[in-house]
Amino acid sequence: MSNTHREQSDVMMLESPFHSRVKAANELNEWDCWAGYTTPTKYFDVELEYFAVRSTTGVFDLSPMNKYSITGPDAQAYLDRVMTRNISKINVDRVGYSVWCDDAGQVMDDGTIFRLAENEYRLCAYARAMDWLSWCAMGFDVNIEDVSDQVAALAVQGPTSCSCLKAMGLEGIENLKPFGIAHFDFDGEDLMVSRTGFTGDLGYELWITPHKAEAMWDALFSAGESYMIKPIGSLALELTRIETGFLQAGVDFVPAQDAVRLGRSRSPFELGLGWLVDMNKPVFNGKQALLREQREGSRYRFVILDVDGNKPAHNSFIYQGKGKVGTVTSAAWCPTAKSNVAFAQIEMPYGEVGDDLVAEIYYERELHWTRVMAPCKVIESAVFNPPRRRQTPAPAY
Template identity: 70%
Template sequence: MMSSDDTMMLHTPFHSRVAAACEINCWGDWKGYTTPNAYSDVELEYFAIRSTTGVFDLSPMNKYRISGPDAEAYLNRLVTRDVSKIKVGRVGYTVWCDEQGQVLDDGTIFRLDENDFRLCAWARGLDWLLCSALGFDVSIEDETAQVAALAVQGPTSCANLLNMGLTGLDQLKPFGMMSFDFAGLPLMVSRTGFTGDLGYELWIEPAGAEPLWDALFKSTDYNLIKPIGTDALDLARIEAGFIQAGVDFVPALNAVRAGRSRSPFELGLGWLVDFNKPVFNGRRALLEEQQAGSRYRFAVLDVEGNKPAHNSFIFHGKRVIGTVTSAAWCPTAKTNIAFAQLEAPFGQVGERYTAEIYFQRELHWTRELAPCRVLDKVPFNPERRRLTPPAPF
């Protein structure tokens, strides 16, 4: 007989603590795992990220261990950036493409040792990784279930982790890693995150998950540290200008209709494409695109008013030139931000367009035509995310 808690959904190693903290019982599905959309109030969780510390269960992130004599050569063939420039103990953001130069996914590469890497990705891609390994002396393992992870983000995040006894963490630079012993288990801490703020990600064996959660929340007054759900994280990442696979672009292997996938250039990620390194997946197609021009341009828009332009059409005069993929009124930046895919050559910095916004109040739909402007940079990029050591809080 099944109990009310029996489910086909997977639970992360932190689930007992997460479930106890989820006051409003608001749950979502992240790649088959039960994860909270919100614990109590989305705005309070968001402000924990920006004012104190927010803690996010990162465990469902797909994690692949790539090791062996050809590990670096294999990854250099797979992704668009030069992996040889990622030194041991460092993390690099990257994308990988199919042979047509269309993005399969974006993610982070952790260089754990000379021939030992961890690739973190949104989409499940083990089949693609294995197929791409033909001819390389490399081992690829899906270690998603073997690694529990927490994102600890916000201006007091370093102080709280120091209070836990992680001595020396304040000297860790952005995109660096450090190893610690925690309760007899190896704990890896990286200065990475998806909020655009000072923050860290903690990686440990599942057996250490609950003690790690408990120690973290005992590191400071409970009012100064809060668990955060996917809704608050989404608001923070939009404010910081971070795109999300499955939201801001369709991974190429998931695209059913022609023309729905995007290249790195069309996502504003051309800086990740290194044509000076040896051959990599999609290189020829991306070279041709660089010479001929892209079909679309990624743009960050400042939209007039405070109504988020969710799924809006963008107009130039009477012509539809693109659509909004992510949108939010961002409290810290005090800006109504939208990410848009615009037809080239539209999307130049400073150009002005119109967003067609629909919103509902008390079952009444309102249509608003809001002026918007292409920004040259995202409005939230605090110095504290780069300071080493972080400012004391």
């Protein structure tokens, strides 16, 4: 495993292969920890970073993401047993989103699966997964390797992202379909580009060997200058993912392997991810339990709420009439959609689409706390979903 960028540092936190560039761009010097890596929360202004993604291009360093290489003759069969979705439907040079469960049908994590070749996959995950992936390998002819340190990655997201990449020299990138993978030469090394992202906008993710990371950053930012390219931190990303309806592991659900208290984990159905579960597969981890859940009913329902007013419903209790029926896991005022969105876990049978609920919101202004009981409505889908996200060829802004 390559640890070159680790060895350069004598500080406790790990540094991403882009660290020199990130640090130089981080005008506010505000940092957080992500999977052991030092990672910027914001570079200059959360709202402006957010608007970079929605109006021009925002660049997010996602190198700390856990990445696992899964290769061998049984790679597909293996992933089909680990994942809830049908892996055979992911073709070469395509990416699929999936969740995986323990035997109790509780979600351990979600992630993206990149099919790099016939028997070669890469899994990108929120949580460390080597232990579980290794256990799952018993009985399969498959090789699993943690390649987290061997791949540097940038998310390049926003309306002008395609133009930025074209200006950087990625010929034909506009023809890459959503969830497609393309390869380019960058300074003699393979630059893999996938049309994926966590913002719900037109966008790409760039994957390259760590020793070319800084050069790639430089090339990208220089090519994107006239397209108003900006680096963005984790707080701006958080706004975009809530606006477009993406769950965050560790925030919107507790990974089953981390849950200490009985009943705190969630099934895919309880997270609104039933569409990722393929019950026609003969076996996958959690299938027996999920079949039982289908028969006996789920405990919770994941809902997206459109909340009245402009106060984000952080940590709110949700009521139906006088009864408390749920809690909010993520909330944000979404500037582009101009709506006040909250994700909530609602006890069954409450929270059907169209139901009227009430969010108990507390907010503070100069040490003065106010409580509002904000009416909210369960909506069918995320509030931000622009056509450009799906268009191929990608529109040139």
